[in-house]
Amino acid sequence: MWGLAALPQAAANAVFTVRRAALGVERRDRYTQRLFSTARPAKTMTESVLDYMTRLGQAARSASRVLARASTAQKNRALQAAAAALDAARSDLTAANELDLAAARANGLEPAMVDRLALTPAVIDSMIEGLRQVAKLPDPIGEIRDMRYLPSGIQVGKMRVPLGVIGIIYESRPNVTIDAASLCLKSGNATILRGGSEAIHSNQAIARCIQLGLAEAGLPASAVQVVETTDRAAVGALITMPEFVDVIVPRGGKGLIERISRDAKVPVIKHLDGVCHVYIDVAADLDKAIRVADNAKTHRYSPCNAMETLLVHAAVADKVLPPLAAIYRDKGVELRGDAATRALLGSGVLEASEDDWFAEYNAPILAVRIVDSLDAAIEHINHYGSQHTDAIITENFSDARRFLTEVDSASVMVNASTRFADGFEYGLGAEIGISTDKLHARGPVGLDGLTSEKYVVFGDGHIRT
Numbered sequence: 001m002w003g004l005a006a007l008p009q010a011a012a013n014a015v016f017t018v019r020r021a022a023l024g025v026e027r028r029d030r031y032t033q034r035l036f037s038t039a040r041p042a043k044t045m046t047e048s049v050l051d052y053m054t055r056l057g058q059a060a061r062s063a064s065r066v067l068a069r070a071s072t073a074q075k076n077r078a079l080q081a082a083a084a085a086l087d088a089a090r091s092d093l094t095a096a097n098e099l100d101l102a103a104a105r106a107n108g109l110e111p112a113m114v115d116r117l118a119l120t121p122a123v124i125d126s127m128i129e130g131l132r133q134v135a136k137l138p139d140p141i142g143e144i145r146d147m148r149y150l151p152s153g154i155q156v157g158k159m160r161v162p163l164g165v166i167g168i169i170y171e172s173r174p175n176v177t178i179d180a181a182s183l184c185l186k187s188g189n190a191t192i193l194r195g196g197s198e199a200i201h202s203n204q205a206i207a208r209c210i211q212l213g214l215a216e217a218g219l220p221a222s223a224v225q226v227v228e229t230t231d232r233a234a235v236g237a238l239i240t241m242p243e244f245v246d247v248i249v250p251r252g253g254k255g256l257i258e259r260i261s262r263d264a265k266v267p268v269i270k271h272l273d274g275v276c277h278v279y280i281d282v283a284a285d286l287d288k289a290i291r292v293a294d295n296a297k298t299h300r301y302s303p304c305n306a307m308e309t310l311l312v313h314a315a316v317a318d319k320v321l322p323p324l325a326a327i328y329r330d331k332g333v334e335l336r337g338d339a340a341t342r343a344l345l346g347s348g349v350l351e352a353s354e355d356d357w358f359a360e361y362n363a364p365i366l367a368v369r370i371v372d373s374l375d376a377a378i379e380h381i382n383h384y385g386s387q388h389t390d391a392i393i394t395e396n397f398s399d400a401r402r403f404l405t406e407v408d409s410a411s412v413m414v415n416a417s418t419r420f421a422d423g424f425e426y427g428l429g430a431e432i433g434i435s436t437d438k439l440h441a442r443g444p445v446g447l448d449g450l451t452s453e454k455y456v457v458f459g460d461g462h463i464r465t
Helices: 009-023 028-035 047-068 072-088 090-106 111-117 121-136 175-186 197-217 233-238 254-263 286-298 317-330 339-345 354-358 374-384 397-406
Strands: 144-149 155-162 165-170 190-194 224-226 247-251 276-280 307-313 334-337 365-371 389-393 411-414 451-458
Touching (some): 047 190, 072 090, 072 121, 072 197, 090 121, 111 197, 165 233, 175 224, 190 233, 197 224, 247 254, 276 374, 286 307, 286 389, 307 317, 307 374, 317 339, 334 339, 339 365, 354 365, 365 374, 374 397
Parallel strands (some): 165 247, 190 224, 276 307, 276 389, 307 365, 389 411
Antiparallel strands (some): 144 155, 155 451
16 A cells, blocks of 8 residues: 555645545567566465565455445545546656666667657556546446346346456556556456566556555555565466456566466456458559558557558559558668569569568568458468457448458457557556457457446346246
């Protein structure tokens, strides 16, 4: 628990301001492998780590019962107070983040990972806006739908309820701490957050602001707990405590997620890869195609919704690929293409291997393939893709409908960049992660994805005969 004395003065002052106002917020896999161990058997964990994680779990379970009955106003008050605390603590956040950035550079962290780690003024602004946006979202908890009378006379419906306690394991992006905390809080869930050791100072600074928000709203500090130890055994403990944790959400490299999915004793909401495609159809508006294909790849290279493979119909390849190749060349994007692509664009395009079609680069590298038909594009995506996000650029309604129907991905788009595939852009406030699973939650997991439903029955002394 964080006491006011342990908090940055600026952030503490923000809380009092809020109170007064109330009276009148092999690449990545190799890296994550260093950060998070495979879940270890209990016998390899130190007793102190097990005891610590057990205490967190017990406290979270207790807090989850308080959150389940917390009012919408109370939860929103906590979010708004946390946003104010973040805004006031900018210098503290920056100072803490600089410690993490310096250590990351000294340890040879890849540039894409350093980018994820940075708490720039824009990122802090985004965290604050995310909290305020989640506060404005409708509260799903307690909503009852599909009420109907049955012949027996009872009335049956479904009520939306929290999942309970959510454990979140993530790598370098400290803003995930806010995204996860805000969504879990608004959906009535307690959460245990285990960030990477490379972001420990940033995550703890953010946690202090969250604690201020909880205190302001009269909610238990254990509603949001950030794991303070960097001991990797904490991950193994967190994913094997079904008595305390109801679901795990991992955010990191494929290797990390595979290991957690294999070793966890609680359900996991996950996606393994972000191998996203843009297909430029024979009926594409070429200006739209160039604009979307540029943005989908070069807006940012590290997110899981960045395009990794570009598919182009052979009939328009000579019109759209040369200008796109020039854009990519100017932005330093390495192209790897099939034989047809190399024949069109020249030796500056490297030969794509079979592995390239499966690759999530998280880097300025793009695989390019020319296809003969919509059928071939759909077949390629369903074979090599990760069921994350895929887009078609076309003016043909029938082609768009076929693509939407036949591409088996969590997000399927028409004439839009794959970079929209996150919760903030879907109007969910933010997302706690992307799910490519087909049960419970799929696509960006926002408030509804962090809830379940139970049946509620109303009678008036009815008995079964």
